[in-house]
Amino acid sequence: MTGFFFGASARQLFGYHHAARGRTRGGAVICPPIGREFMLAHGTLRHLARLLANAGQDVLRFDYAGTGDSAGDFETMTQPDWIADIETAISELKDLAQLERVSLIGVRYGATLAALAARGRRDVQCLVLWDPVLDGRAYLRELGIVDSQMAETIDAAGVLLRAELRDHIGAITPAVVRTGLPRMLFVLRADGDDPVASLPVAGGVPPAVIRVPGNPIWQDEMIGSAGMPLPELNLIVQHLS
Amino acid sequence: MPAYRERVVRFGMGEGLVGVLAMPSQPAAPAAPFVVLINSGLIHRVGPSRLHVLLARDLAAAGLGVLRFDLSGIGDSERQADAMPLQAAVERDIVAALDFLEAKHGAERFVLAGLCSGAYDAFRVAQDDSRVASAVLLDIPGPFGGWWHVIHHLRLRALNRQSWRQPLQKLRFYGRTLRHLVLGGKAPTMARYRPGVRLPVSRQSMGEAIDALIERDVRLFFLFTAGMPGNYNHRSQFRRAFPRSARHPALTHAFLPEADHLFSTHASRSRAIQMVRDWVLRVAARSLPLALLADAALLG
Numbered sequence: 057m058t059g060f061f062f063g064a065s066a067r068q069l070f071g072y073h074h075a076a077r078g079r080t081r082g083g084a085v086i087c088p089p090i091g092r093e094f095m096l097a098h099g100t101l102r103h104l105a106r107l108l109a110n111a112g113q114d115v116l117r118f119d120y121a122g123t124g125d126s127a128g129d130f131e132t133m134t135q136p137d138w139i140a141d142i143e144t145a146i147s148e149l150k151d152l153a154q155l156e157r158v159s160l161i162g163v164r165y166g167a168t169l170a171a172l173a174a175r176g177r178r179d180v181q182c183l184v185l186w187d188p189v190l191d192g193r194a195y196l197r198e199l200g201i202v203d204s205q206m207a208e209t210i211d212a213a214g215v216l217l218r219a220e221l222r223d224h225i226g227a228i229t230p231a232v233v234r235t236g237l238p239r240m241l242f243v244l245r246a247d248g249d250d251p252v253a254s255l256p257v258a259g260g261v262p263p264a265v266i267r268v269p270g271n272p273i274w275q276d277e278m279i280g281s282a283g284m285p286l287p288e289l290n291l292i293v294q295h296l297s
Numbered sequence: 298m299p300a301y302r303e304r305v306v307r308f309g310m311g312e313g314l315v316g317v318l319a320m321p322s323q324p325a326a327p328a329a330p331f332v333v334l335i336n337s338g339l340i341h342r343v344g345p346s347r348l349h350v351l352l353a354r355d356l357a358a359a360g361l362g363v364l365r366f367d368l369s370g371i372g373d374s375e376r377q378a379d380a381m382p383l384q385a386a387v388e389r390d391i392v393a394a395l396d397f398l399e400a401k402h403g404a405e406r407f408v409l410a411g412l413c414s415g416a417y418d419a420f421r422v423a424q425d426d427s428r429v430a431s432a433v434l435l436d437i438p439g440p441f442g443g444w445w446h447v448i449h450h451l452r453l454r455a456l457n458r459q460s461w462r463q464p465l466q467k468l469r470f471y472g473r474t475l476r477h478l479v480l481g482g483k484a485p486t487m488a489r490y491r492p493g494v495r496l497p498v499s500r501q502s503m504g505e506a507i508d509a510l511i512e513r514d515v516r517l518f519f520l521f522t523a524g525m526p527g528n529y530n531h532r533s534q535f536r537r538a539f540p541r542s543a544r545h546p547a548l549t550h551a552f553l554p555e556a557d558h559l560f561s562t563h564a565s566r567s568r569a570i571q572m573v574r575d576w577v578l579r580v581a582a583r584s585l586p587l588a589l590l591a592d593a594a595l596l597g
Contacts, residue, residue: 059307059373061304072373095341095343098372099339124343125342
């Protein structure tokens with residue numbers, strides 16, 4: 057397990073490489089959520105990376121620019137910036153592990169970003185979307201942002217959000233996940249809506265949808281209060297193995 | 298050229314502790330203290346809303362080396378296999394961070410900083426390790442209560458519209474509970490009552506510890522928010538709890554009523570970072586040639 061900075065010198069991204077145990081069977085880039093959900097999900101995503109590495113995957117966890125340990129300020133970031141960061145992380149993992157293709161695992165808004173980054177890429181083998189943000193306007197409401205807030209930057213949920221980013225998030229609909237990738241897995245809450253069911257089948261193969269019980273970790277009041285969601289993590293490991 | 302550089306470091310037993318070290322691009326003065334930021338609860342080294350990242354970069358840009366790291370079992374640091382009690386393990390990890398900075402960077406003096414449990418940990422280590430020259434204690438849980446705390450608590454409740462709704466909410470809850478017991482069905486839920494912050498030390502022992510630190514010429518900055526009203530809800534509390542220490546020039550205390558416990562708003566975060574930076578640079582200046590400090594704020 058190695059922590060390091062990578063990417064352009066003016067835009068250093070923080071990453072953590074979990075080397076595959078034994079022979080490499082593939083690679084995965086983990087795309088975290090943002091804001092409070094980033095904080096709550098950190099330990100779980102670290103554990104997921106370890107499980108995947110034990111199962112023979114080379115894994116790169118990383119922070120988008122302006123989040124976590126990476127360079128930059130959150131309030132200057134846009135959605136295209138973070139999609140570009142995922143592309144940089146894909147290249148980094150391919151170089152590190154000498155892989156032709158990698159998988160993307162995204163959580164919440166990170167899942168949406170992963171779906172957008174995977175569009176048209178042949179080197180993304182599999183896309184795992186864990187509770188993706190499929191309704192941008194509802195997500196903005198969760199962040200406490202309403203349409204009437206027209207300022208250049210918006211202070212919400214502990215972050216200053218650029219209006220451009222707010223607009224991009226607000227435009228997210230279920231259709232953004234139609235990437236045409238043959239191996240897609242959705243991990244969704246059992247009691248949640250099912251917008252995926254309304255999507256046209258892409259590439260002739262319907263996406264796998266697995267419903268998991270209970271509240272997700274990013275709705276915890278405190279870090280670790282709900283414990284590690286091992287069933288969800290094991291499902292993802294099995295799917296990529 | 299950026300004003301600071303960051304790199305990932307590993308240290309401690311089996312190099313199991315992970316941190317990010319921010320160093321000023323210009324070499325720091327040999328006598329400059331290093332700042333060490335300690336985890337707040339289970340939040341990893343970036344801190345709540347990146348508070349630790351922003352503070353570390355701010356201080357590094359002003360000329361100080363800053364290490365923010367994860368204690369064992371938190372963030373990216375390994376959980377140690379030993380059966381050491383939690384508090385002892387935390388203090389061992391913090392001392393390991395000081396040892397690492399001393400061995401690899403020649404650091405001799407340190408500023409420990411932390412929020413909530415991190416403040417408490419910093420306070421404990423400052424008492425035991427003579428290398429600690431200063432401590433920044435954000436929302437430290439402590440024995441700051443008293444009749445003035447109760448009065449302000451009642452005043453805040455009276456002014457809070459939400460608190461007037463609670464009797465009605467409670468009646469509804471009891472009604473639903475009765476219906477659940479008689480008719481079955483889904484049990485009602487209600488936000489659990491959260492008692493005030495537990496008091497890790499008595500007022501006497503905390504007062505003695507503060508006196509001992511002042512006697513050792515350790516500088517202390519107590520900064521409180523309104524985010525833990527069970528612990529602190531009025532700016533006079535520290536002065537009333539520790540009247541003699543509060544007047545000592547080695548000790549600074551302040552209250553940020555606009556801030557919550559996790560400094561969730563950008564404005565409160567910026568204000569806290571500015572206050573901490575100015576204070577740290579002032580105490581650092583005691584051992585530094587002023588010309589080596591980049592920020593003119595310390596001259597004010």
